[in-house]
Amino acid sequence: xxxxxxxxxxxxxxxxxxxxxxxxxxxxxxxxxxxxxxxxxxxxxxxxxxxxxxxxxxxxxxxxxxxxxxxxxxxxxxxxxxxxxxxxxxxxxxxxxxxxxxxxxxxxxxxxxxxxxxxxxxxxxxxxxxxxxxxxxxxxxxxxxxxxxxxxxxxxxxxxxxxxxxxxxxxxxxxxxxxxxxxxxxxxxxxxxxxxxxxxxxxxxxxxxxxxxxxxxxxxxxxxxxxxxxxxxxxxxxxxxxxxxxxxxxxxxxxxxxxxxxxxxxxxxxxxxxxxxxxxxxxxxxxxxxxxxxxxxxxxxxxxxxxxxxxxxxx
Amino acid sequence: xxxxxxxxxxxxxxxxxxxxxxxxxxxxxxxxxxxxxxxxxxxxxxxxxxxxxxxxxxxxxxxxxxxxxxxxxxxxxxxxxxxxxxxxxxxxxxxxxxxxxxxxxxxxxxxxxxxxxxxxxxxxxxxxxxxxxxxxxxxxxxxxxxxxxxxxxxxxxxxxxxxxxxxxxxxxxxxxxxxxxxxxxxxxxxxxxxxxxxxxxxxxxxxxxxxxxxxxxxxxxxxxxxxxxxxxxxxxxxxxxxxxxxxxxxxxxxxxxxxxxxxxxxxxxxxxxxxxxxxxxxxxxxxxxxxxxxxxxxxxxxxxxxxxxxxxxxx
Numbered sequence: 001x002x003x004x005x006x007x008x009x010x011x012x013x014x015x016x017x018x019x020x021x022x023x024x025x026x027x028x029x030x031x032x033x034x035x036x037x038x039x040x041x042x043x044x045x046x047x048x049x050x051x052x053x054x055x056x057x058x059x060x061x062x063x064x065x066x067x068x069x070x071x072x073x074x075x076x077x078x079x080x081x082x083x084x085x086x087x088x089x090x091x092x093x094x095x096x097x098x099x100x101x102x103x104x105x106x107x108x109x110x111x112x113x114x115x116x117x118x119x120x121x122x123x124x125x126x127x128x129x130x131x132x133x134x135x136x137x138x139x140x141x142x143x144x145x146x147x148x149x150x151x152x153x154x155x156x157x158x159x160x161x162x163x164x165x166x167x168x169x170x171x172x173x174x175x176x177x178x179x180x181x182x183x184x185x186x187x188x189x190x191x192x193x194x195x196x197x198x199x200x201x202x203x204x205x206x207x208x209x210x211x212x213x214x215x216x217x218x219x220x221x222x223x224x225x226x227x228x229x230x231x232x233x234x235x236x237x238x239x240x241x242x243x244x245x246x247x248x249x250x251x252x253x254x255x256x257x258x259x260x261x262x263x264x265x266x267x268x269x270x271x272x273x274x275x276x277x278x279x280x281x282x283x284x285x286x287x288x289x290x291x292x293x294x295x296x297x298x299x300x301x302x303x304x305x306x307x308x309x310x311x312x313x314x315x
Numbered sequence: 316x317x318x319x320x321x322x323x324x325x326x327x328x329x330x331x332x333x334x335x336x337x338x339x340x341x342x343x344x345x346x347x348x349x350x351x352x353x354x355x356x357x358x359x360x361x362x363x364x365x366x367x368x369x370x371x372x373x374x375x376x377x378x379x380x381x382x383x384x385x386x387x388x389x390x391x392x393x394x395x396x397x398x399x400x401x402x403x404x405x406x407x408x409x410x411x412x413x414x415x416x417x418x419x420x421x422x423x424x425x426x427x428x429x430x431x432x433x434x435x436x437x438x439x440x441x442x443x444x445x446x447x448x449x450x451x452x453x454x455x456x457x458x459x460x461x462x463x464x465x466x467x468x469x470x471x472x473x474x475x476x477x478x479x480x481x482x483x484x485x486x487x488x489x490x491x492x493x494x495x496x497x498x499x500x501x502x503x504x505x506x507x508x509x510x511x512x513x514x515x516x517x518x519x520x521x522x523x524x525x526x527x528x529x530x531x532x533x534x535x536x537x538x539x540x541x542x543x544x545x546x547x548x549x550x551x552x553x554x555x556x557x558x559x560x561x562x563x564x565x566x567x568x569x570x571x572x573x574x575x576x577x578x579x580x581x582x583x584x585x586x587x588x589x590x591x592x593x594x595x596x597x598x599x600x601x602x603x604x605x606x607x608x609x610x611x612x613x614x615x616x617x618x619x620x621x622x623x624x625x626x627x628x629x630x
Contacts, residue, residue, distance in 0.1 A: 172574060173578045268579075
């Protein structure tokens with residue numbers, strides 16, 4: 001196969017676009033796809049300060065790299081989850097990239113910030129690790145962006161991630177989640193102050209294997225291993241099922257995701273719980289007004305439960 | 316495993332209900348599930364005359380058998396598609412069931428009614444066989460029901476069929492099809508006369524393997540072979556993908572289908588093209604008003620094209 005642009009030998013085949021690319025033109029192609037996505041969904045402006053949630057994996061490091069290449073003011077944020085050697089190695093990948101690129105990286109950890117790791121939290125709350133991990137990441141990414149004065153938080157969710165989430169939401173018809181599944185979530189103001197920073201996903205046009213190819217071709221040393229706690233994750237099964245269809249009919253994923261955005265997502269907007277939000281009595285984050293008692297966000301409730309069980313003597 | 320009802324040896328395991336059944340109690344279970352569905356969706360009344368579209372396969376023969384067992388006035392309708400030995404054998408299965416049960420069966424064929432078979436139609440119109448087959452079946456089922464004075468047409472679509480259709484509609488976000496995907500489609504009146512008979516699907520709670528088990532345990536001799544023209548059918552791939560998820564998490568299909576009916580289908584109602592229907596100038600069936608010229612339904616357009624190509628000398 002030959003590069004669509006220069007007709008030299010192609011190194012990447014993008015089947016759903018029916019196109020091959022040489023190294024340099026693949027990188028340009030990815031830059032263009034991301035630039036187009038940022039513009040199309042009005043994700044951020046050239047002078048916005050951007051915080052990139054960096055896990056050390058291919059997607060978030062590729063995203064950070066693309067934003068820097070495109071000239072954006074993008075700072076990395078790494079959150080230590082305390083998942084043994086996996087977390088050590090992913091942090092090392094994030095730090096190594098920042099050093100090599102001369103980019104600014106903020107590092108925090110759940111252990112230092114809150115006194116627990118993800119495996120501990122899972123045991124203490126008796127919930128699957130992914131549940132507490134997701135809750136804590138969302139909370140900490142948002143808190144860091146607000147505290148450090150960033151206009152926007154970006155995450156490396158790629159097309160495969162978004163399609164798997166969409167598929168799961170459609171399997172269960174989680175209409176409130178469908179109402180919130182968008183490449184841009186606007187900032188939310190509660191009681192006069194920003195409670196949730198603007199969040200965007202610039203990689204929604206990039207498939208998983210394309211972000212991996214990008215990282216590889218740019219020589220980015222990302223952590224290949226998957227989280228050891230992820231086994232049995234339903235998201236993985238959804239990806240498998242959709243990948244079956246993508247292989248038989250390239251473009252299925254793109255069609256499902258962008259078709260949803262174009263023709264269906266607005267129908268679910270009313271289902272997303274947007275009204276009636278109040279500030280958490282402990283931390284000020286936005287949360288639902290409870291029927292009785294003071295409002296407490298799910299992060300603070302989960303943290304309080306975990307710490308009470310970890311230190312019963314203090315209760 | 317033991318029967319949930321009588322604790323005797325179970326012969327069928329219904330994983331998503333976490334229950335086993337002996338032969339007799341499985342049959343009762345299926346009867347109850349179908350009776351419940353008919354009642355819940357107000358599909359028809361005890362004194363309605365029901366026309367059952369019978370293909371000779373497990374689903375339609377099981378459905379006919381269940382309706383007769385429940386005491387309904389159910390007549391079978393078999394449409395010969397002219398797909399070689401497959402059609403001969405499926406007709407024989409339908410006739411044998413009707414004879415054994417002493418039930419009334421109406422038999423028609425596309426060749427006699429319209430002068431072509433499904434394989435011929437596919438060649439003449441240069442479309443995949445499933446497309447012309449579906450169009451002709453829908454048209455002929457409806458025409459037979461109206462001509463013979465039936466109140467309702469029932470088809471053997473099972474839970475797996477409906478989920479695969481739903482999945483396909485969601486993959487492509489066919490919002491008009493989503494607006495019409497219901498276990499009951501009310502009759503449609505155009506120009507003062509009934510143009511589309513009421514259509515219902517009483518097996519939407521019954522999985523594919525359950526209707527097969529029912530037919531087997533009732534000794535119904537159905538045609539096991541699949542249509543030889545079905546290869547590469549996308550519906551099959553959707554079934555495969557969803558079955559992956561059902562195996563990992565029994566109940567997924569039921570959850571997806573009934574969750575859709577409960578929480579999402581109403582959002583797409585406005586997308587179904589319901590307004591602006593007029594009578595076809597050739598046959599009187601309901602069709603969309605064209606921008607210019609006389610209205611002609613897609614059945615009549617397809618038939619005219621096929622016959623013109625079959626007999627070019629008459630054109």
